[in-house]
Amino acid sequence: TYVVTDNCIRCKYMDCVEVCPVDCFYEGENMLVINPSECIDCGVCEPECPAEAILPDTENGLEKWLELNTKYSAEWPNITVKGDAPADADAMSGIENKLEKFFS
Ligand code: SF4
Numbered sequence: 001t002y003v004v005t006d007n008c009i010r011c012k013y014m015d016c017v018e019v020c021p022v023d024c025f026y027e028g029e030n031m032l033v034i035n036p037s038e039c040i041d042c043g044v045c046e047p048e049c050p051a052e053a054i055l056p057d058t059e060n061g062l063e064k065w066l067e068l069n070t071k072y073s074a075e076w077p078n079i080t081v082k083g084d085a086p087a088d089a090d091a092m093s094g095i096e097n098k099l100e101k102f103f104s
């Protein structure tokens with residue numbers, strides 16, 4: 001599966017939802033997540049994310065993101081249409097440890 005990781009937080013560009021063939025993105029206030037049991041591993045979303053926040057969970061160290069994507073995709077609503085990114089999305093891109101700083 002692919003998972004959404006740290007840099008999505010407060011960037012939330014939502015380009016990803018437009019390309020997913022199985023509509024498996026779910027929307028929180030500050031980020032999106034992928035439902036790992038619905039993702040078919042096509043990889044189409046990965047290059048679409050301007051924040052480079054989408055990664056295959058086979059990369060090292062992504063266990064906590066797999067957990068977070070699994071947990072919140074069960075709680076948050078599905079999203080299939082791109083909305084407006086936060087006004088300061090570009091300024092927020094690349095800030096480290098967003099999970100600890102901004103995710104409550
Ligand atoms: Fe959707 Fe494919 Fe991305 Fe999985 S890898 S979330 S199926 S676009």
Ligand code: F3S
Nearest residue numbers: 008013014015016049
């Ligand atoms: Fe987030 Fe990138 Fe999608 S910033 S909302 S994963 S396009």
